[in-house]
Amino acid sequence: MTVSVAIIGAGPSGFYTADVLLKTGQSYEIDIVDRIPAPYGLIRYGVAPDHQTTKNVSRAFEKTATREEVQYFGNVELGRDITLSELKSLYDVVVLAVGARLDKRLGIPGEDLDGVYGSVEFVNWYNGHPDCWNLAPDLGATDAVVVGNGNVAIDVARVLVKTVEEMAHSDLPDYAVRAIQDSPLTDVHMCGRRGPVEAKFTNVELREMGELEICAPVVDPGILPDEVGGDWSDRDRRLREKNLRTLRGFTEMDPEAKAKRVHFRFFSSPVEILGDGRVEAVKFERTRLEEGRTVGTGEHFEISCGLVVAAVGSRSEAVDGVPFDDKQGIVVNQDGWVEDNVYAVGWVMRGSTGVISTNRNDAVAVVGQIVENIREGGKPGRAGFESLLAERRIRRVSFDDWKSIEAIEIANAPRGAPRRKFVSVDEMLGALSQDG
């Protein structure tokens, strides 16, 4: 019996699911569908453009995509081109792997002022995502506030302060190179409501902030505790001790020795974004730890700035036809099971946490359930899907098409860079028609 599976979303969780299905030794016909022509989700559009080695995991995904059981359907969107109920009638199993592509909101006044962005849109902008390449953020201020104490906040701060030379081996699009180069930005204030021990940076990313060409990290030594207090696992304690050591090292650096600075401002909870039409400052309440919880102190302060990026996580879009947990921003599921023959993996299943490989654990768990639950195959699968797309005149991008697009991106790369990305869907499809 061959079981037909539609995996919706070609990010890590979708590809890991396909890979784990293929390793079960059973017979599958697997179609991986993505709303944009390019595969790999946040590997291409989230992971920082100057962290190219992290993106190498896509080589393993490429091997999966070229297996004979697998087909790629880029430029086909669930909700726009096809509904979940249609997919359910076409495929024996449907796996939702659509990620979390909406910004969580800060939920404070002033959030809709010009110059305030969520990290999803801002990161998509500097990564050349078709949804955001034309965001054109105004980088015309000397000070920016990045809200968040995790790796995404660090990525945003670092990309804003690195030099053109430091970015030479990245795939930062030309428009972002120019905008950052022309920006008068000198100070980025990274603000989070928790303290230096609770911050979620990984140590490699944190250390990198002390190694930048023209930017110095700034930390108030008075805020760093002598040791890591609280109840942590051994592993977490070691990570936090390392981060404390790194932050202590930062306090010994001279902030005036370099042209730019990233200020690590802990215990700072944003309460209002101030400005007339566009952002002029952010008002914060100072916080402190009370029995492991962060609480407000009633003391307020402001930071003047012309740009705010809120890196406070992301949420999924609701999928028509299945229940949605609006609070958590995920599809309602039990360990990935959504309803008969419908599953969820990755960020749409558990929210925007963890690293790329975390999604492999989800895939293993969901495939375990698919194998256990599936009783019969026999739905039309790929043949039915292809005729429906043809009927609707939808320009599906195959994996061969994608390889042609990618080859042109690589051929067009500036010296030292891995590729020059096509940033709009029209450009990608246009490149295909020129390619023959």
Ligand SMILES: Cc1cc2nc3c(=O)[nH]c(=O)nc-3n(C[C@H](O)[C@H](O)[C@H](O)COP(=O)(O)OP(=O)(O)OC[C@H]3O[C@@H](n4cnc5c(N)ncnc54)[C@H](O)[C@@H]3O)c2cc1C
């Ligand atoms: C800014 C940022 C930086 C990161 N950096 C790192 C890092 O350096 N190292 C690391 O290990 N992890 C990093 N991560 C985490 C990692 O990227 C995620 O764990 C992972 O990408 C989540 O996988 P996913 O498949 O659930 O979602 P995604 O990667 O978001 O993939 C979802 C896919 O679904 C598609 N899709 C969405 N809606 C539809 C629809 N309606 N129809 C069809 N397709 C759809 C999207 O186009 C996308 O391709 C980072 C995350 C972010 C946000």
